[in-house]
Amino acid sequence: MNKDVNQITNAQAGKEGKVVVNVKSGKDINISVHHITRVEGHGNIVVNIKNGIIEKCQWQVPEAPRFFEAMVRGRRYDDIQTIVSRICGICSISHSLVATKAVEDALGLAVSEQTDLVRHLMHYSEQLQSHVLHVGYLVAPDLFGEKSVVSLVPKATQAVLKIVKAHRVANQMSALLAGRITHPITLTPGGMTRVPTEQELRDLKKTLEDVVPDLVDICKVVLSVAGNLPNFERPTEYVSLRQTNPPTYTFYHGTITSTDLNGQPDMPVNKWENVANEYMVAQSTAKWAKWHRNSYFAGALARFNNNGHLLSPLGKKVAEMFGLKKGCSNPYMNSVAQLAETAHVVEASLELIDKLLTRGTRFEPVQVRLRAGRGYAAIEAPRGILFHAYEFDKKGECTWGNCCIPTNQNHANIQADFEKLVPQFMHEGEDALRQKMEMLVRAYDPCISCSTHYLHVEFTR
Amino acid sequence: MTKPRVAIFDFACCEGCQLQIVNLEEDILKLIDVVDVVEWREAMSEQSHEYDIAIIEGSITREEDEHRLEIIRSRAKILIALGACAVIGGVNKMKNNFDFNEVRQCVYGKDGQMQHLNTERTKAVDEVVQVDFKIPGCPINGAEFAQIIRSLLVGKKPFVPDYPVCVECKAKETICRYEYNQICLGPITRAGCGAPCPSAGWRCFGCRGMAENPNVDAAQEVMTLYGLTVDDLKQKMVLFNSK
Numbered sequence: 001m002n003k004d005v006n007q008i009t010n011a012q013a014g015k016e017g018k019v020v021v022n023v024k025s026g027k028d029i030n031i032s033v034h035h036i037t038r039v040e041g042h043g044n045i046v047v048n049i050k051n052g053i054i055e056k057c058q059w060q061v062p063e064a065p066r067f068f069e070a071m072v073r074g075r076r077y078d079d080i081q082t083i084v085s086r087i088c089g090i091c092s093i094s095h096s097l098v099a100t101k102a103v104e105d106a107l108g109l110a111v112s113e114q115t116d117l118v119r120h121l122m123h124y125s126e127q128l129q130s131h132v133l134h135v136g137y138l139v140a141p142d143l144f145g146e147k148s149v150v151s152l153v154p155k156a157t158q159a160v161l162k163i164v165k166a167h168r169v170a171n172q173m174s175a176l177l178a179g180r181i182t183h184p185i186t187l188t189p190g191g192m193t194r195v196p197t198e199q200e201l202r203d204l205k206k207t208l209e210d211v212v213p214d215l216v217d218i219c220k221v222v223l224s225v226a227g228n229l230p231n232f233e234r235p236t237e238y239v240s241l242r243q244t245n246p247p248t249y250t251f252y253h254g255t256i257t258s259t260d261l262n263g264q265p266d267m268p269v270n271k272w273e274n275v276a277n278e279y280m281v282a283q284s285t286a287k288w289a290k291w292h293r294n295s296y297f298a299g300a301l302a303r304f305n306n307n308g309h310l311l312s313p314l315g316k317k318v319a320e321m322f323g324l325k326k327g328c329s330n331p332y333m334n335s336v337a338q339l340a341e342t343a344h345v346v347e348a349s350l351e352l353i354d355k356l357l358t359r360g361t362r363f364e365p366v367q368v369r370l371r372a373g374r375g376y377a378a379i380e381a382p383r384g385i386l387f388h389a390y391e392f393d394k395k396g397e398c399t400w401g402n403c404c405i406p407t408n409q410n411h412a413n414i415q416a417d418f419e420k421l422v423p424q425f426m427h428e429g430e431d432a433l434r435q436k437m438e439m440l441v442r443a444y445d446p447c448i449s450c451s452t453h454y455l456h457v458e459f460t461r
Numbered sequence: 462m463t464k465p466r467v468a469i470f471d472f473a474c475c476e477g478c479q480l481q482i483v484n485l486e487e488d489i490l491k492l493i494d495v496v497d498v499v500e501w502r503e504a505m506s507e508q509s510h511e512y513d514i515a516i517i518e519g520s521i522t523r524e525e526d527e528h529r530l531e532i533i534r535s536r537a538k539i540l541i542a543l544g545a546c547a548v549i550g551g552v553n554k555m556k557n558n559f560d561f562n563e564v565r566q567c568v569y570g571k572d573g574q575m576q577h578l579n580t581e582r583t584k585a586v587d588e589v590v591q592v593d594f595k596i597p598g599c600p601i602n603g604a605e606f607a608q609i610i611r612s613l614l615v616g617k618k619p620f621v622p623d624y625p626v627c628v629e630c631k632a633k634e635t636i637c638r639y640e641y642n643q644i645c646l647g648p649i650t651r652a653g654c655g656a657p658c659p660s661a662g663w664r665c666f667g668c669r670g671m672a673e674n675p676n677v678d679a680a681q682e683v684m685t686l687y688g689l690t691v692d693d694l695k696q697k698m699v700l701f702n703s704k
Contacts, residue, residue, distance in 0.1 A: 037506040040476050064473040064522050065578055070564040071555040082666060083700060086552045089477020148505035150493055168486040179661025181484055182477045182600045186661050193662030280572035
C-alpha cells in the first residue's frame with residue numbers, strides 16, 4: 001500500500017497531488033505548519049485528510065531564492081569562497097572550503113600537507129559546532145517535550161550549560177582556524193592566509209580534551225529521552241563520501257558512494273552532476289535530487305551507514321549506547337549519528353593537532369598561476385554531501401558556477417518519508433502527527449536557505 | 462518593570478547573524494533574563510504578534526516579503542536592521558547588477574519561468590520601512606550586538622563607530638594589506654568589527670558598508686602610492702556594496 005502512495009505522488013510531484021489511501025480513520029486532519037520552526041530557513045508542512053483519505057501531503061519550500069550561481073559570474077577566482085560562504089551561516093566553513101577546492105581543481109593548484117591538515121581541523125570545528133547546535137538547541141526540546149531550548153533551561157539546567165559549553169569550544173576552534181566564527185577568512189585558493197601557532201594548537205588541545213567528558217554527559221542526557229524518537233523505518237538510498245586510502249571516516253576527501261551501488265565503483269567527485277540529477281517541482285523554490293531511486297538521503301546517517309566501521313573509539317561507543325547500527329533506516333536516528341560524529345571529530349581533531357605539533361607550523365606564501373578551466377569538488381557539510389563547480393577564463397574571472405546543497409538532495413526524501421509516515425501515524429490524531437512530521441524535518445537538519453540559493457543544470461538519465 | 466518583548470524575523474539571508482546571537486553562548490542566558498523573546502523561528506517554536514522590539518535579518522527581494530515587513534513595522538515600537546543583508550543589502554545586491562530574467566534562466570534553466578521563482582530588485586530594510594537602529598557586518602559582531610541591546614534597554618543611544626577600519630588595524634598593529642598587494646576596503650569601510658579580516662591575512666571586504674565620513678583624500682593617497690585607481694576599489698566594492 002505504501003509503495004503505491006510513493007508511486008502516485010512521485011508521478012505527480014509538483015501538482016496538487018490527490019493521494020487516495022484506504023486507511024480507516026474516522027477523523028479529518030488538517031495540518032498546515034507555515035514556516036516550520038527550529039530549522040534554518042523557511043519550509044511548510046501541509047496535510048489534508050478527509051474521511052480517512054489523504055488529499056494532500058506536502059513538504060513545501062517557499063524560501064526566497066538568492067541566485068548565487070548567477071552572482072559569482074565576473075568575480076575573481078579568489079573572491080569566490082568569500083561570496084559563497086554567505087549561502088549559509090551555519091555551514092559557511094563547508095561552503096568556503098568546497099569552493100576553494102573546486103577553484104583549486106579548476107586552476108590545477110596543489111596544496112601543502114600543512115594546508116590540508118589545518119583545513120581538516122577547521123572543517124571538524126564546524127561539524128562539532130553544527131551538530132551540537134542541532135542536537136542540543138533544536139532537537140533536544142522535542143525529546144523533552146519543550147518548545148525551545150529557552151524553556152528547557154529550568155528543566156535541564158546542567159545539560160543545557162554543557163551543551164552551551166561544547167558549542168562555545170567548537171566556536172573557539174573555528175575562530176582560531178578560520179579567523180572568525182562564521183564566514184571563514186583564512187581560506188584562499190592554493191593555501192591559507194594564516195595558520196595557528198604551536199602554542200595556539202597546544203591550548204586548543206587542552207580545551208578539546210577538557211570538553212570530552214561534557215560530550216559524554218550530553219550523550220547520556222539525550223539517551224535518557226531517546227525513547228521519544230519515533231519508531232519509523234523507510235529503507236532508502238544513502239549517499240556520502242568514502243575514503244579508502246587510508247580508510248577514513250571522511251568528511252573531506254574521497255569518492256561519492258551509495259548503499260545502492262551493489263558492487264559498482266564509486267562516482268568520482270568531478271562527476272557529481274550524475275549523482276544529484278537535479279529537477280524542479282512546483283512546491284519548492286529549491287531543486288530536488290535523485291540517483292538510483294526516486295530520492296536519497298544525505299547526512300550523518302548516510303555517512304554512518306557507509307563508513308560507520310571507521311568511527312573513532314568514542315564515536316563507536318556513542319553509536320552503541322543508542323543501539324545505532326549500520327543499515328539503519330530510521331531517519332530520526334540521524335541526530336544520534338550526529339552525536340556519534342561529535343565524539344568522533346573531537347578525537348580525530350586531537351590526532352590532527354598532534355600531527356601538526358610534531359611537524360610544526362609556519363606561514364607558507366601562496367603562488368597562483370592562472371589558467372582557463374572548470375573544476376569540481378565535494379565535501380561533507382554537517383548536514384550531508386555538498387557539491388560545487390566553477391569555470392574560469394584565462395584572466396581568472398568566473399564564467400560559470402553550479403552548486404548542489406545537501407538539503408536539496410534531501411527534499412525528495414523528506415516528501416517520500418511523509419508519504420509513509422502520514423498513513424502510519426494518522427490514527428494518533430492531528431497533534432501527534434504534526435509533532436512527528438516537524439521532528440522528521442528537523443531530524444534532517446535542513447539548511448533551507450542554502451538549498452534555495454543554488455542549483456543549475458538539468459541532467460537526464 | 463515589565464521586560465521588553467523582542468521578536469526576531471528573517472528574510473533573504475544565510476541566517477548567520479542570528480547565529481551570532483546564539484554564539485554569545487553563556488551570555489545569551491543573561492540576555493534572556495532581561496528581555497522576553499516572544500518569537501524567534503530559527504530557535505523557538507513560540508510565536509507572537511505582540512512585541513516592542515523587532516529585529517530584522519536579511520534583505521527584501523519579493524513583494525510578499527515587503528508586505529510582511531510592513532506588518533512587522535506596524536506592530537513594533539523599535540525596529541532594528543541586523544547584519545549586512547538588512548542594513549545595506551549585502552551580497553544579495555550583486556543580483557541587481559544583472560538582468561533578472563537572465564539570472565533566473567542562469568540558475569534554474571528552462572524552469573526559470575516558473576511563477577514562484579519571481580524576485581524583484583534586492584532592497585535593504587530601510588528601502589522599505591523606517592529603521593530605528595542598524596547593526597552592520599557580515600556577520601554582525603556579537604559583542605557589538607550585546608552592547609547595542611544593552612544601551613537600548615537602559616535608554617542610551619547605542620554606539621556604532623563612524624571611523625574607518627584602518628583605525629582598528631593601526632590599534633592592533635596589523636600590517637597594512639596594501640603592503641601585500643591586496644586591494645583592501647579598510648580606508649572607506651565603517652569600523653566596529655575589530656578588523657578581523659586584515660588580522661587573519663586577508664583584505665577588508667567592506668561588509669559593514671561605507672563610513673559616513675571616510676577620509677577620501679587619504680584613501681586617494683593610498684591608491685596613488687600603490688599604483689591603483691578608484692576603479693580598482695569600486696570593483697572590490699561589488700561584493701557587499703552593490704546598489
